[in-house]
Amino acid sequence: MMPFSPKPLAPLSTRPWGLSKMHRISLNGLDLVPDLSGALFVPEFKTLLIADLHLEKASNMAKRGVHLPPYDTRASLIQLEAVITQARPEQLIFLGDSFHDDEARTRIADEDLVRLRAITESAATIWITGNHDPHPPTDIGGRIADKAVLGGVTLRHEPKQLGPDEFEIAGHLHPGGAVSQRGKRIHCKCFVGNTARLIMPAFGSFTGGLSISAMPFRGLFTEKDSHAWMLGQRAIFKFPARRVR
Numbered sequence: 001m002m003p004f005s006p007k008p009l010a011p012l013s014t015r016p017w018g019l020s021k022m023h024r025i026s027l028n029g030l031d032l033v034p035d036l037s038g039a040l041f042v043p044e045f046k047t048l049l050i051a052d053l054h055l056e057k058a059s060n061m062a063k064r065g066v067h068l069p070p071y072d073t074r075a076s077l078i079q080l081e082a083v084i085t086q087a088r089p090e091q092l093i094f095l096g097d098s099f100h101d102d103e104a105r106t107r108i109a110d111e112d113l114v115r116l117r118a119i120t121e122s123a124a125t126i127w128i129t130g131n132h133d134p135h136p137p138t139d140i141g142g143r144i145a146d147k148a149v150l151g152g153v154t155l156r157h158e159p160k161q162l163g164p165d166e167f168e169i170a171g172h173l174h175p176g177g178a179v180s181q182r183g184k185r186i187h188c189k190c191f192v193g194n195t196a197r198l199i200m201p202a203f204g205s206f207t208g209g210l211s212i213s214a215m216p217f218r219g220l221f222t223e224k225d226s227h228a229w230m231l232g233q234r235a236i237f238k239f240p241a242r243r244v245r
Helices: 055-062 072-088 110-122
Strands: 025-027 030-034 041-044 047-050 090-095 124-128 144-145 148-150 153-154 168-170 175-181 184-193 197-199 225-231 234-240
Touching: 025 197, 047 072, 072 110, 090 110, 153 234, 175 225, 175 234
Parallel strands: 047 090, 090 124, 124 144, 153 168, 168 197
Antiparallel strands: 025 030, 030 041, 041 047, 148 153, 175 184, 184 197, 184 225, 225 234
């Protein structure tokens, strides 16, 4: 199964965001509220989770001769500011790959760096390490950790094989897919999960999605017990994972 490419980045004034008023995700008793942006709010802990920002992906690609508009960091941070304004979290936890590479910090524009530091000053911040950023910068606020725990649920970058009575929220795989509903085809990023784990979509502006029926997801879920929460243009749609391709 080949990964799909998302629609081009929409203008900032029209990009979707907003905490879902219809859908909740429950994991080990935690009430989780998905956001159209791909963020996840945990009301009990007043915590906002963000996966796979991949800041400075465009500048990394430029070094390789693939030239993209150099505004992905700014667009992602402005989107994140909008979610923070609505959710008003007291804690921010980034689930790894927040930076596209270990040198990304040196390429962030001064204006964007000011914006990033203001975000980390707005709430207690934890940067979980990822495979793209095993050594996140130490001068932007917050603390660095390999993982964190909320209400008995482990937060990490890459999903792991779980034992009995273990629960996790992870990123890394950039879940997405397509589904047909009432004559329309929805093609977008998504959350995917079951009663033991939830994998979050990538938040970054230039991050795409990998079909949840692709090989990396096999062994993490079975079709009969998992669901996908699709991030539509203006609403979140929940489907059995078996309907998503």
